[in-house]
Amino acid sequence: MRRFLMDVDDETLQHIPKYLRIQQELLHYIRSNEWGPGAKIPSEAELCDQYQVSRGTIRRALDELERQGLINRSPGKPTVVNTPKIPLLSSGFRTDIARKGMKPGTKVLRIHVVKVPPDIAPLLMVSENTQLLLIERVISADDIPIIIESAHVARLVDTITAEEVESTSLLELIPAKCHVNLARAVESYEPIALTKAQAQLLACRAGNLGIKDQAVLYDGENRPVYVSTAIVRGDKARIVTETSFHVHA
Amino acid sequence: MRRFLMDVDDETLQHIPKYLRIQQELLHYIRSNEWGPGAKIPSEAELCDQYQVSRGTIRRALDELERQGLINRSPGKPTVVNTPKIPLLSSGFRTDIARKGMKPGTKVLRIHVVKVPPDIAPLLMVSENTQLLLIERVISADDIPIIIESAHVARLVDTITAEEVESTSLLELIPAKCHVNLARAVESYEPIALTKAQAQLLACRAGNLGIKDQAVLYDGENRPVYVSTAIVRGDKARIVTETSFHVHA
DNA sequence: GTCGTTTAAATGTATAGACAAGAAAAACTA
DNA sequence: TAGTTTTTCTTGTCTATACATTTAAACGAC
Numbered sequence: 067m068r069r070f071l072m073d074v075d076d077e078t079l080q081h082i083p084k085y086l087r088i089q090q091e092l093l094h095y096i097r098s099n100e101w102g103p104g105a106k107i108p109s110e111a112e113l114c115d116q117y118q119v120s121r122g123t124i125r126r127a128l129d130e131l132e133r134q135g136l137i138n139r140s141p142g143k144p145t146v147v148n149t150p151k152i153p154l155l156s157s158g159f160r161t162d163i164a165r166k167g168m169k170p171g172t173k174v175l176r177i178h179v180v181k182v183p184p185d186i187a188p189l190l191m192v193s194e195n196t197q198l199l200l201i202e203r204v205i206s207a208d209d210i211p212i213i214i215e216s217a218h219v220a221r222l223v224d225t226i227t228a229e230e231v232e233s234t235s236l237l238e239l240i241p242a243k244c245h246v247n248l249a250r251a252v253e254s255y256e257p258i259a260l261t262k263a264q265a266q267l268l269a270c271r272a273g274n275l276g277i278k279d280q281a282v283l284y285d286g287e288n289r290p291v292y293v294s295t296a297i298v299r300g301d302k303a304r305i306v307t308e309t310s311f312h313v314h315a
Numbered sequence: 316m317r318r319f320l321m322d323v324d325d326e327t328l329q330h331i332p333k334y335l336r337i338q339q340e341l342l343h344y345i346r347s348n349e350w351g352p353g354a355k356i357p358s359e360a361e362l363c364d365q366y367q368v369s370r371g372t373i374r375r376a377l378d379e380l381e382r383q384g385l386i387n388r389s390p391g392k393p394t395v396v397n398t399p400k401i402p403l404l405s406s407g408f409r410t411d412i413a414r415k416g417m418k419p420g421t422k423v424l425r426i427h428v429v430k431v432p433p434d435i436a437p438l439l440m441v442s443e444n445t446q447l448l449l450i451e452r453v454i455s456a457d458d459i460p461i462i463i464e465s466a467h468v469a470r471l472v473d474t475i476t477a478e479e480v481e482s483t484s485l486l487e488l489i490p491a492k493c494h495v496n497l498a499r500a501v502e503s504y505e506p507i508a509l510t511k512a513q514a515q516l517l518a519c520r521a522g523n524l525g526i527k528d529q530a531v532l533y534d535g536e537n538r539p540v541y542v543s544t545a546i547v548r549g550d551k552a553r554i555v556t557e558t559s560f561h562v563h564a
Numbered sequence: 565g566t567c568g569t570t571t572a573a574a575t576g577t578a579t580a581g582a583c584a585a586g587a588a589a590a591a592c593t594a
Numbered sequence: 595t596a597g598t599t600t601t602t603c604t605t606g607t608c609t610a611t612a613c614a615t616t617t618a619a620a621c622g623a624c
Contacts, residue, residue, distance in 0.1 A: 123609085126608095133508055139575065277506050308502075359604080390605040392605080
C-alpha cells in the first residue's frame with residue numbers, strides 16, 4: 067500500500083493550500099520516476115481517501131499536472147503518467163522528425179484560396195481583401211500528432227498539390243513554387259493553452275500547454291514570401307533553435 | 316447595463332460546457348476591445364447573476380483567461396483586463412528592452428559558486444561535483460519584472476561583480492571575463508506554468524503561462540561557455556528570433 | 565465460443581454553501 | 595481636517611452532493 071507524505075513536515079505548514087501540497091507531492095512521485103511513464107496513478111476517489119480531502123481539491127491538484135503534460139486523463143479510463151518530450155528543430159519540423167529516426171506523418175487539412183486575415187495582412191505587406199493561398203496541415207511523429215501548421219502564401223500560386231504538401235517541407239516547397247529563395251525568417255514564440263479545436267486536431271486535451279510559433283519568411287529582396295503559424299504541443303515537443311554569431315574581428 | 320449573448324445562438328448548443336461558453340464570450344469582449352486594457356470586468360457575483368450559473372462555473376471560466384495572461388485577479392480588488400505583450404528579441408533581452416524605448420532594469424539575486432546541477436553538467440561537458448559560477452537575476456522593463464535569468468558559467472571566474480551584472484548583457488559580460496568569443500547558441504523553448512516561487516519573483520500569479528528558454532552558448536572551438544535558463548512571463552512578453560539562411564548558389 | 569447487454573468504475577460538469585483573506589470604502593473619533 | 599477603526603465587497607479555498615459521459619469488465623443468450 068502506497069504511503070503519502072503530506073503530514074510529514076507539519077512544522078513547515080505555512081498556509082500552503084492543500085491542493086498545492088498534494089500537487090507537489092504527486093509531482094515528486096512522477097519526477098522521481100517512482101511513477102514512470104505509462105504508470106497508472108490512483109483514482110480520484112482513492113486519492114480522496116488517502117489525503118482525506120474532497121474530490122474538488124484532488125481534481126484541482128491534477129488539473130495543474132495535466133496542463134503541464136505530465137499526466138493523461140480521459141473519462142472512463144484511469145489516469146496515466148505521460149512520456150517525455152521530443153526536441154524539435156525549428157524551421158523544418160518535418161525534416162527534423164525524420165532525422166531523429168521517427169516516422170514523420172502529414173495530414174493535409176485544406177489547401178484553399180482565402181481572404182487574408184486582418185492580422186496576417188500587414189506581415190505580408192498586402193492590402194486587406196487580398197486573396198491568397200492558405201495551406202493547413204497536421205504534422206505527426208510516429209503517428210502522434212505534434213504540430214498544426216498553417217501557412218499563408220503571399221503570391222497566389224495554384225500549382226501546389228496535396229501530395230506535395232504531404233511529403234515536403236514548406237520551407238522547400240513554397241520557395242520552389244514561387245521561384246524565389248528564402249533569405250531570412252523572423253519567428254515569435256509565445257506560450258498558449260490549447261483551444262478545444264486545436265486539442266482535437268492534436269489528439270490531446272483542451273487547456274494543455276502549447277507554443278504558438280509564428281514565422282515570417284522573406285526572400286533575398288526582403289519581401290515577405292509566406293507567414294507560417296505553428297501550434298506545437300507542449301507536452302510532446304520543445305522547440306530548438308540554433309544561432310551563429312557573426313565574428314567581428 | 317451590459318447585455319450578454321449566451322442564449323443568442325441556442326440552435327448551435329451542441330453540448331459545449333457552460334464554463335467554456337462563458338469563457339469564450341468574455342474572451343470576445345476582451346479581444347474586441349469592448350473591455351480594453353485596465354478595464355474592470357464584472358465581479359464573480361455579478362457574472363453569476365447575469366449568466367445564472369454558480370460561482371464555481373464562473374471561476375472556472377475566469378481561471379483560463381487568467382492563465383493566458385488576459386486578466387489580472389487578486390483578492391480584495393476587482394479583476395481587470397491586462398495590457399498587451401512586449402516582443403523580446405532572444406539573446407540579449409536587456410539590450411532589446413532598451414532598444415524598444417523602455418527602461419531596462421536588473422535585480423541581481425545571487426552570484427555564487429555552486430555545485431553543477433545534474434541536468435546542466437552534461438550540457439557544459441563537465442563532470443559532476445564540479446564547482447562553477449551561478450548568476451541569477453531578474454530583468455524588468457519599465458519596472459515590470461519580465462524574465463528570471465540564471466546562468467551557469469563553465470569556467471570558474473571570480474572577477475564578476477554585481478554592478479557589472481546589473482548593467483551588462485551576459486552575452487557580452489561572460490565572454491569578456493572568460494576571454495573567449497561566442498560563436499554559436501543552441502536554444503530550446505518550452506511552455507510552462509509558473510511555479511509559486513517564479514511567480515513571486517515576476518510579481519504575477521502562480522500557474523500563469525511562461526516560456527522556459529534554455530540556451531547553451533559555445534565558443535569558436537565549440538566548447539560550451541555557459542548555460543542560461545530564462546523564465547519569461549507569457550503574459551507580458553513573447554520571444555522573437557531572427558534567422559538568416561545560407562544561400563547555396 | 566461469440567456477440568450483445570448490463571453493470572461498475574472512472575473522469576467531467578455543475579450546484580450551493582461556508583469560511584478565510586485581502587483591499588478599499590465608509591464610518592467614526594480626535 | 596486628519597487619522598483610525600469598522601464595515602463591506604472582492605477573490606481564494608474547501609466541502610459535499612448530484613448527475614452525465616465514457617470505458618472496460620462481467621454476464622448471458624445463442
